[in-house]
Amino acid sequence: MAKGESFSQVLQRTRERLSRVLQGVLGRSSSVAELLEDVEEGLLQADVGVEVTEIVLQRLRHALRRGEVHQGAEVLALLREVLQSLLPVPPPESFPGDPTVVMLVGVNGFGKTTTAAKLAYRWQQQGKRPLLAAADTFRAAAIEQLQRWAQTLGIPCIRHHYGSDPAAVAYDAVHAARARGLDVVLVDTAGRLHTKTALMAELEKLVRVLRRLDPVAPHETFLVLDASIGHNALAQAREFVHHLPLSGVVLTKLDGSARGGMALAIAHTYGLPIRYVGTGEGLGDLLPFEPAAFVEGLLSAVPTAAH
Ligand SMILES: Nc1nc2c(ncn2[C@@H]2O[C@H](COP(=O)(O)OP(=O)(O)O)[C@@H](O)[C@H]2O)c(=O)[nH]1
Ligand SMILES: [Mg+2]
Incomplete structure (x- = not known):
């Protein structure tokens, strides 16, 4: 690791x-x-x-x-x-929910699933008990990928089969967490569907269903952005910003990227704080964002x- x-x-x-x-x-x-x-x-x-x-x-x-x-x-x-x-x-990490629900959204391949696993690992190290929810049901491989991370971490992963309703997965995940007394539910989502409109409708439904279980859920919704693509990633992710209640950005693949300056454009373009930075493919490759250290x-x- x-x-x-x-x-x-x-x-x-x-x-x-x-x-x-x-x-x-x-x-x-x-x-x-x-x-x-x-x-x-x-x-x-x-x-x-x-x-x-x-x-x-x-x-x-x-x-x-x-x-x-x-x-x-x-x-x-x-x-x-x-x-x-x-x-x-960025605000300090807090876990106000029962369970706290953290949703990860963003374009395919930007690093959502990996980030879900890294956050679960980070919080597990802090004594929290996380659960992963496989709400990217559009790709069978995505469910398996998340399931593998859950096995590595020794934590539960709530999954339905390929093509099923992601909102139902999230619903079950929150219930499972409550039944088992777990602290955090990390909801991995799809980055691509048949159309952008369908994807946004699906994600909005996910939020609505979560709010039926807890009116302030998801407690965090992180937009995952790929630093190796640079500025262009901002344009590609615009839809998410317009449709979802985002609370911050996770900037992935900063390792090896010469485009770290895009961090400065994110706040300006979206008005969102960067919350974490991905520095590699391993579970430990995640840094909480600190403006002073970054500059x-x-x-x-x-x-x-x-x-
Ligand atoms: N180097 C590096 N690779 C990363 C990072 N985060 C994710 N990846 C890789 O990017 C690829 C896509 O990640 P994945 O989590 O599947 O993206 P998703 O489609 O948004 O869920 C995988 O090969 C990951 O290992 C990072 O911070 N640094
Ligand atoms: Mg994924």
Whole structure:
């Protein structure tokens, strides 16, 4: 089982793309215009996106013009501050339900099923008793995949057969958790159906049925986004944002991605906090999101004198 990496490690490739920003800020550029150009190119290359890059540039431009910052270290400190201010601080983990219901939604292949298993593992380590619900009934392989994770973890997995109603699976899962006194139900869902409309209708029904059992369920609905796809993942997931009561994002596959800058675009585009980050395929490869540590990981290839 992989031990899990730090932000500094998983952001290495993104940081390489940002090196232009640092070179610019820390002295390469001979004028303010050149500095801003270096920052712009670096941010765009790391997939921060045009809109957020423009916000960052405006803040820097403004501070430079008013003489609030002058030299490299000051500009860098401001840059850190601006980037961090763009990342909402996630709420602390809490388990208010009986059981707490956590739903994972998102495009096929983005990492929902793996994340369900990782969260179950994480909470199991904290002494919670989780249960997995196989509500992606569109693909037989998805049910088996979740079942295998449940076996590895030694926890129950509620499953019906392929093609059955996902809302019925979730309903049974909550009942089973209550009957067995379990704390958390993780609902894995489909990322693809015959049409997008059908998928959204199915997920909305899932929420309605859960609310019949507990008016405030699902207590968390996480949108799972694939960092290796970068900005494009945001466009692909738009439907989910419009149809579901999302409470946060899990950004998967940050390991090996040079597009970690998309984390900054997520908050801006969706107004959602990132809650966890996936750093590999193993059960332990999940980090709770921390804006300060994340920004530090983005910009840490800096000589200490510049801090
Ligand atoms: N490297 C890496 N691979 C991941 C991560 N999360 C998921 N995957 C892989 O991505 C693929 C799709 O994941 P899966 O959970 O089946 O996606 P789903 O279709 O959304 O349920 C699998 O091969 C996973 O092992 C991650 O954080 N890092
Ligand atoms: Mg899946």
